[in-house]
Amino acid sequence: xxxxxxxxxPIQDVRFNGDVDQKSLREVGxxxxxxxxxxxxxxxxxxxxxxxxxxxxxxxxxxxxxxYARIRGIDFSEAEKTPGFVRVITHRDVPYNYYTILRLxxxxxxxxxxxxxxxxxxxxxxxxxxxxxxxxxAAIAASRVKVEFEPLDAxxxxxxxxxxxxxxxxxxxxxxxxxxxxxxxxxxxxxxxQGFASADLIIERRWDTSPIEHAPMETTGCIAKPAGDGRFTxxxxxxxxxxxxxxxxxxxxxxxxxxxxxxxxxxxxxxxxVDVIVEPIATLGAMLTNRPVKxxxxxEEEMRISSTRxxxxxxxxxxxxxxxxxxxxxxxxxxxxxxxxxxxPYGTTKAAAHMPGPYTIPNVWVDAHCVYTNRQPSSAMRGFxxxxxxxAIESQMDVIANELRIDPLRLRLxxxxxxxxxxxxxxxxxxxxxxxxxxxAAELVEQKLDxxxxxxxxGSR
Amino acid sequence: MNNAVVAIVSQxxxxxxxxxxxxxxxxxxxxxxxxxGEVLREKCGLRGLKHGCQQGxxxxxxxxxxxxxxxxxxxxxxxxxxxxxxxxEGLAQGEQLHPIQEAFVECYATQCGFxxxxxxxxxKALLESNPSPSRxxxxxxxxxxVCRCTGYLPxxxxxxxxxRNAHSPDLAEPAV
Amino acid sequence: MSFPDLVIPETVDQAVEALSLPHRxxxxxxxxxxxxxxxxxxxxxxxxxxxxxxxxLDQVVFENGQVSCGAMVRLAQLAQALPQxxxxxxxASIAGPAIRNLATVGGNLxxxxxxxxxxxxxxxxDAEVELASSEGTRRISLNDFYLMRDNAEASSTNGxxxxxxxxxxxxRRKVVFRKMxxxxxxxxxxxxxxxxxxxxxxxxxxxxxxLGGVDHRPIRAPSAERVLTGSNLSDEVIESAAxxxxxxxxxxxxxxxxxxxxxxxxxxxxxRALNSLTPQ
Numbered sequence: 001x002x003x004x005x006x007x008x009x010p011i012q013d014v015r016f017n018g019d020v021d022q023k024s025l026r027e028v029g030x031x032x033x034x035x036x037x038x039x040x041x042x043x044x045x046x047x048x049x050x051x052x053x054x055x056x057x058x059x060x061x062x063x064x065x066x067x068y069a070r071i072r073g074i075d076f077s078e079a080e081k082t083p084g085f086v087r088v089i090t091h092r093d094v095p096y097n098y099y100t101i102l103r104l105x106x107x108x109x110x111x112x113x114x115x116x117x118x119x120x121x122x123x124x125x126x127x128x129x130x131x132x133x134x135x136x137x138a139a140i141a142a143s144r145v146k147v148e149f150e151p152l153d154a155x156x157x158x159x160x161x162x163x164x165x166x167x168x169x170x171x172x173x174x175x176x177x178x179x180x181x182x183x184x185x186x187x188x189x190x191x192x193x194q195g196f197a198s199a200d201l202i203i204e205r206r207w208d209t210s211p212i213e214h215a216p217m218e219t220t221g222c223i224a225k226p227a228g229d230g231r232f233t234x235x236x237x238x239x240x241x242x243x244x245x246x247x248x249x250x251x252x253x254x255x256x257x258x259x260x261x262x263x264x265x266x267x268x269x270x271x272x273x274v275d276v277i278v279e280p281i282a283t284l285g286a287m288l289t290n291r292p293v294k295x296x297x298x299x300e301e302e303m304r305i306s307s308t309r310x311x312x313x314x315x316x317x318x319x320x321x322x323x324x325x326x327x328x329x330x331x332x333x334x335x336x337x338x339x340x341x342x343x344x345p346y347g348t349t350k351a352a353a354h355m356p357g358p359y360t361i362p363n364v365w366v367d368a369h370c371v372y373t374n375r376q377p378s379s380a381m382r383g384f385x386x387x388x389x390x391x392a393i394e395s396q397m398d399v400i401a402n403e404l405r406i407d408p409l410r411l412r413l414x415x416x417x418x419x420x421x422x423x424x425x426x427x428x429x430x431x432x433x434x435x436x437x438x439x440x441a442a443e444l445v446e447q448k449l450d451x452x453x454x455x456x457x458x459g460s461r
Numbered sequence: 462m463n464n465a466v467v468a469i470v471s472q473x474x475x476x477x478x479x480x481x482x483x484x485x486x487x488x489x490x491x492x493x494x495x496x497x498g499e500v501l502r503e504k505c506g507l508r509g510l511k512h513g514c515q516q517g518x519x520x521x522x523x524x525x526x527x528x529x530x531x532x533x534x535x536x537x538x539x540x541x542x543x544x545x546x547x548x549x550e551g552l553a554q555g556e557q558l559h560p561i562q563e564a565f566v567e568c569y570a571t572q573c574g575f576x577x578x579x580x581x582x583x584x585k586a587l588l589e590s591n592p593s594p595s596r597x598x599x600x601x602x603x604x605x606x607v608c609r610c611t612g613y614l615p616x617x618x619x620x621x622x623x624x625r626n627a628h629s630p631d632l633a634e635p636a637v
Numbered sequence: 638m639s640f641p642d643l644v645i646p647e648t649v650d651q652a653v654e655a656l657s658l659p660h661r662x663x664x665x666x667x668x669x670x671x672x673x674x675x676x677x678x679x680x681x682x683x684x685x686x687x688x689x690x691x692x693x694l695d696q697v698v699f700e701n702g703q704v705s706c707g708a709m710v711r712l713a714q715l716a717q718a719l720p721q722x723x724x725x726x727x728x729a730s731i732a733g734p735a736i737r738n739l740a741t742v743g744g745n746l747x748x749x750x751x752x753x754x755x756x757x758x759x760x761x762x763d764a765e766v767e768l769a770s771s772e773g774t775r776r777i778s779l780n781d782f783y784l785m786r787d788n789a790e791a792s793s794t795n796g797x798x799x800x801x802x803x804x805x806x807x808x809r810r811k812v813v814f815r816k817m818x819x820x821x822x823x824x825x826x827x828x829x830x831x832x833x834x835x836x837x838x839x840x841x842x843x844x845x846x847x848l849g850g851v852d853h854r855p856i857r858a859p860s861a862e863r864v865l866t867g868s869n870l871s872d873e874v875i876e877s878a879a880x881x882x883x884x885x886x887x888x889x890x891x892x893x894x895x896x897x898x899x900x901x902x903x904x905x906x907x908x909r910a911l912n913s914l915t916p917q
Contacts, residue, residue, distance in 0.1 A: 033566060040574030041562040041581060043509020043549035050508040060679075084639060136639035139679030217513045217521055217575035217609050267511070267575030268609045298678065299514040494640040494676050494686060516674045517736050530735045535673050537666070539643065540690060583735070604822035605733020 047218060047265050048235040049296060053225055057086055059285055059295035060138035062128040062145045063305065064120035067154035067374040068167060071118055071127070071147060078144040079130060084137025088145070089129040089285060091115040095253035101243065101276060102341060111170060112340035112377070114251055114280055120149075121169050122339035122374055124305035129281050131289060154374035158313055158334035161373045169339055169372040177337070177345040177370035185352035187366035189424035192319075195328025195363030199319030203400055206315050207392035211308035211336070214381055218267020220306055221296030224283040232283050233260045239269040244276045251280040252287065259283070271380035275307050275342055310344055310378035311336040312351070314392035319363075324406045324414050328363040329356040333389070335370050338377035343384065345370050350385030353425050357393035358434050359415040364424035413438055413453050418461050432458040478542045482507060483551030489538075497541045498522045498533035501548065509549035509578045513607070520606030523579040523586075524548050530586035532605075549578035552585070561585055564623035565616070572610035580606050584620045593624055640676060645688045649769050649800055652692060656796050657771065660685040665798070667709060667744040670736050694743070694800055702807040708743025708767075708799050712755065715742060721806055723814040727758040727831070730816040733823045743799050746779070750850050751825030751893055757849030758814050760857055761831035764804035770797045783854055810835050811914045816849075817906050819893055826850030827894040828902045830910040839869045846878075846907065851886040851899055858882040861907060875911040879904035 039045040076088050091097050091113060098110040116127045127147060132138035155161045161175040169175055179185050196202060222236035238244045241263045249256040266273060278295045285293035297306060312335050319328035333351060337344035352368035401408040416434040423429060435458045442449050475490040482505060489504045496515075501507045501524070510533055513519035517532040524533045525547040552559035558566070561584050571577050580603060587594060587602035594602065599620045608616060641664065646652040656663065663685040664672045675683060694707035697718040704719065716728040716737075731737060731745070731754050745755040746766070756779070764779040777785075779802070789795050812833045818824035829849030835842040844865040846858040861882035868874040888899035 034569060034571065036574065037566040037569075037571050038558070038562075040571040040577045041549075041558065041565045042553050043578045045574050046508075047511070047575065049512075050502075052503060134639050134679075136677070136679030140639065140681045143679075143681045215609055217519065217573065217607065218511065219513070266573060267513075268573045270609070299516060299518075492640045493643050496673060496677050499677070515677050517670055517732070517739075520733065520735065523735050529738045531738055532735045534677065535669050535736070535739055537669065537673060537676070539645070539688065540669070586734070601729070601822060602734060605735045 045265060047267055048222055048237050048263070049218075049294070051223055051235050053223070053292040056223070056292040056294055057131045057133065057285065057289060058135045058138040059282055059293055060130050060132070060135070060142040061126045061281075061295075061301075062130060062142050062147065064116065064123060064125040064127060064147075064149075066120060066149055066151050067123050067156075068152040068169070069120050069149040070152065071116060071120065072150055073148040074128060075146040075148075076128075078146065079141040082132065082137060082141035082144060084133040085141045086131045086133065086289060089115065089131070089281065089288065090127075091117040093288065094251065094281075094284060096251050098251070099276060099280075099340075100247055100250050101343065102345065107341075107345055109172065111172075112342070122376055124301070124376065125339070126281075129285060129295075131285050131293060156373050156375055158311075158336050158369070158371040158373060161371050162334075162369070167374070169374055175372045177341060177348065177372075179345075179349070179370075183369070185349055185366070185368040185370075187352055187355060187364060187368075187424050189361075189365075189426075190328075190363035192328045192330050192363045192365040196317075196319040196330075199327050200322045201320050201403065202317065203320060203396075203403055204315070204317040205396055205399055206313065207395055208313050209311055209388050209391065211311045211338075211376065211378060212381060213303055213306070213308050214268070214270040214272030215303065216266075216268025216270060216272055219297040219299060219302040220273055220278055221294070222278045222282050223292055223294045224279065224286040225292040226286050226290050227260065231258045231260055232286055233262060234279050234283055236261060236263045236279055237266045237269075237273055238263055238276065238279065239266055239271070239273040240276065243274070244279045247276040248280045248283050252284055271309070271382055271384060272306060274380045275377075277306070305376065307338075307342060307377055307379035309381035309384055309388075310338070310347065311375075312388045312392075314389070316392060316396045318396065318400060320400055320404065322404065324400075324404060324411045326359060326361050326400070326415050328365075329359075329361045330365040331355050332367045333369065333392075335368070335385070336375060336378060337370050337372050338375040339372060340377040341370075341372075342377050342379040344378055347380070347385030351389050354386045354389045355393075356424060357390070357397075358417055358432075359412075360417040360421045360429075361415070361424070366424070407450075409438055409442060409447070409449065410453055413449075413456055416458070418458050434458065476539070478538055480541055480543060481545040483547055491538045493539035494537045496534050497524070497526075497531075497536040497538060497546070500538050500541075501533060501546075507548050507550055510582075511575050511578060513575065518607075519576075520579040520583065520603075521576055523582040523606065525582060525586055528586075528589065530583055530605075547582070547585075549581055552581065559585075560626045561588070561619075561623040564619040564626060568615050568619035568622055570611060570615040570619035576606060576608040576610075580608065580616055584623060587620070588624055588627065592627060594620070596621065639679065641680065641684050641686045643686045643688060645691055647691050649692055649694075649774075649798070652687060652689065652798055653769050653771055653796075655685075655687045656798065658685065663687055665689065665747075668711065668739040668741040670732075670740040671744055671748060689743075689798075692800070699806060702805060702809075704804050704806050706742050706802045706804075708741060708801050710742045712737040712740045712742065712745070715755075719806065721812070723758060723812045723831070724806075726814045726816075727755050729822075730754050730814075730818070730826075730829075742802055746782075746799060746802075750853065750889070751827070751891055753855050754816055754826055754829050754849055757826075757829045757847045757855040758831040759802060759804050760847035760855050761812070761833045761845040762804040762806070763833075763845065764802055766799050767801040767803070768797050769800050774800070776803070780857055783856075787854075805833075813910050813913050815906060815910050815913075817902060825891075825893050828899055828906045829855075830906045832907075832910045832914070834865070834914060841865045841868055841870065846882060848882065848886060848903065848907075851888045851903055853887070853889070856885060858885040858907075860884045865911075870911060870915045875908055875915075876904075878911060879908040882907045 099112045130142040245261040282295040315332045317330040335348045348370035355366045401411045421429045511521040513521035517535040522533040644655045694709040698705045816829045831847040833845040861878040864878040888896045
């Protein structure tokens with residue numbers, strides 16, 4: 001068979017490097033010193049802010065004090081008189097004033113402006129960037145900018161935001177992300193109404209979480225510096241270096257080849273430094289002034305304005321049999337994206353796919369909503385879209401175990417999916433190990449399992 | 462009695478300050494109310510200390526001033542004049558790491574590294590006044606230093622290992 | 638411009654004079670732990686900083702059950718100088734070691750909730766503040782000083798400088814300090830309780846109950862003190878005092894706890910403080 005056709009066949013025979021040369025692999029099971037430990041303990045590791053350049057300007061953002069408001073006008077006259085003031089940047093200066101995070105992975109619309117134009121939709125939203133000779137001068141000048149607002153009614157709750165008559169946060173006319181024309185991600189498997197009808201007991205609970213702030217030790221920031229040849233060098237602590245470079249190029253309307261991003265040293269990310277939120281405006285500042293520009297979040301900005309893990313709300317309705325089998329599971333979940341999309345539409349898709357948890361349930365119904373409110377835009381954090389789902393699912397499992405007076409491990413073992421089972425979103429289970437992990441964990445905590453549970457395996461039901 | 466008020470130092474004007482850092486003398490011009498942290502980083506090129514909060518709340522900027530542990534972001538330059546300051550850069554002797562630094566490497570007490578300089582200075586201040594701390598004393602000594610990566614246990618172990626390696630009697634056992 | 642004017646007086650008289658220099662808003666720079674962040678972040682509001690470091694207000698004297706303490710005494714220094722376990726507990730509850738090396742006794746009087754734990758203890762120890770102004774020096778109770786500030790026009794200094802604090806460390810009194818916080822170390826107060834009792838036989842001759850984190854500043858709880866005075870420390874009296882304390886508080890919501898939760902915890906913490914003084 002010729003090579004071209006070989007590429008189209010499923011991969012049957014995978015060979016890893018390890019199969020070829022075992023002797024060169026020594027890391028697993030060994031204690032290997034961290035490669036960066038010595039530079040950390042000697043203070044030699046270079047974080048973005050450890051670079052400084054002559055003539056560097058400091059950027060301080062003027063931010064919205066309202067949750068939702070129209071902008072009627074801005075007066076910079078007092079700010080301009082501040083000693084050390086250099087210039088201000090508004091939306092009119094931004095070549096393409098919209099973040100394009102999701103567009104880069106084919107998801108639209110681009111909903112978040114780099115700098116607000118006629119309105120603000122969350123407390124802290126950036127309105128204008130002030131550049132000055134020192135961080136103190138920039139902060140003082142920014143505090144003297146006067147913005148005239150017309151406050152509007154805001155909405156802070158995901159279910160309130162979906163009710164008729166709620167304030168509309170987006171420019172699309174509705175407060176949810178549209179998935180291929182639908183108002184939520186949907187999973188339909190079997191027929192839950194029949195499952196509920198046949199169940200011995202219906203158990204229904206609601207689970208809520210709060211937004212969580214990553215609180216890295218190093219706040220978000222970057223320094224953008226003209227390289228002197230029409231290019232810009234950007235020192236940044238982003239977790240998403242290429243994302244940031246591409247977004248910056250699109251927003252500034254320049255070829256990506258004119259940008260040189262230096263990063264990879266992050267003083268704590270956890271998903272909080274993936275929003276590309278400082279590089280475009282700092283680079284624009286460098287472009288407009290031909291001087292290096294530093295934009296670093298204060299601790300207050302990091303804690304109160306930077307993105308968080310989304311708050312989520314779950315309604316889980318289960319039909320269960322007395323022997324512990326779950327025969328129907330219906331889930332309605334809401335992800336609070338806050339005022340803008342960022343990564344939440346993607347996270348909500350993951351959330352939907354993660355339901356109903358690692359269990360084989362014959363009838364599953366899921367509606368997963370990505371909802372906009374006037375809260376801080378939420379974004380990525382440590383398994384976003386998935387980890388909170390597990391909190392809700394496993395809390396629900398414990399409730400079921402309690403109601404049925406069944407050992408919580410038994411409940412999980414009898415419902416755990418097995419190899420070859422079809423999941424609710426139509427993927428086959430492969431390489432399942434939940435049964436074995438529970439058995440091993442029980443052994444480690446010296447909890448003796450009943451013989452029928454101890455004999456179970458992921459290979460058979 | 463002389464009631465004349467000492468001259469006002471007008472805004473933005475620079476004063477001359479002289480101080481030691483890690484035994485070397487520095488002469489700088491700085492606003493007297495600029496923090497020691499900003500002066501060390503921006504004017505002295507000593508960027509090992511980090512600014513995590515600028516409010517004394519995180520410990521990442523901890524240095525020793527005349528032997529005392531101090532958040533460098535909280536001390537205005539006017540109060541640091543003529544003082545002897547120690548920073549992370551003063552611990553290693555060429556390629557030879559300080560025992561505290563070795564212990565932090567050995568115990569995997571670093572991840573992103575941003576809290577590390579402050580943790581090590583807090584450790585140094587502790588061991589200089591209390592060479593054989595209990596685990597509880599270590600927790601108190603490091604209570605002003607925040608870490609978001611390690612969960613603290615490897616750092617506490619590193620402090621106890623450093624104390625042991627300095628050959629002190631009466632030791633608490635690290636968890637490792 | 639980027640930094641406020643700085644004045645470094647060499648005497649208390651000079652410091653008082655500096656207060657009357659024309660200015661919009663002044664910052665009194667004691668330890669700096671409450672004030673330096675405003676300066677570093679860039680303040681358009683404060684145009685004058687008055688540095689207290691050259692006024693020699695850094696002595697602690699303990700004699701005849703009384704402590705006399707300059708306003709610039711650092712918290713760490715206070716804990717070194719005084720062995721009483723309630724002093725140790727109060728100082729240890731505040732921030733971390735580096736902050737305690739800088740923060741001052743005087744400064745803690747002005748720390749807004751959820752801070753001000755030493756001030757809370759001092760209220761229970763019959764503290765008096767030594768004040769200097771253009772009219773000379775005087776001494777008033779800390780409680781009266783707080784009431785005076787409650788009623789004064791908005792001005793960070795009011796032309797008055799706190800130069801020192803005096804308080805009772807009478808070993809015949811039963812004193813307890815406890816602070817409820819989210820963490821055991823380095824956390825602001827949800828509810829701080831400082832209690833000082835003089836007992837005659839099993840009867841409370843007089844009681845001072847101070848609470849922190851439960852109002853806009855540290856407060857005394859006279860409703861609880863009235864329940865305790867003249868009573869024994871039975872379970873019923875303790876419960877009654879714990880509930881009465883709540884009436885004196887106007888707890889607020891902050892990042893650490895809601896007003897509701899503080900309200901639930903105030904009687905619990907007061908009860909525990911009282912219980913710790915009864916033989917169990």
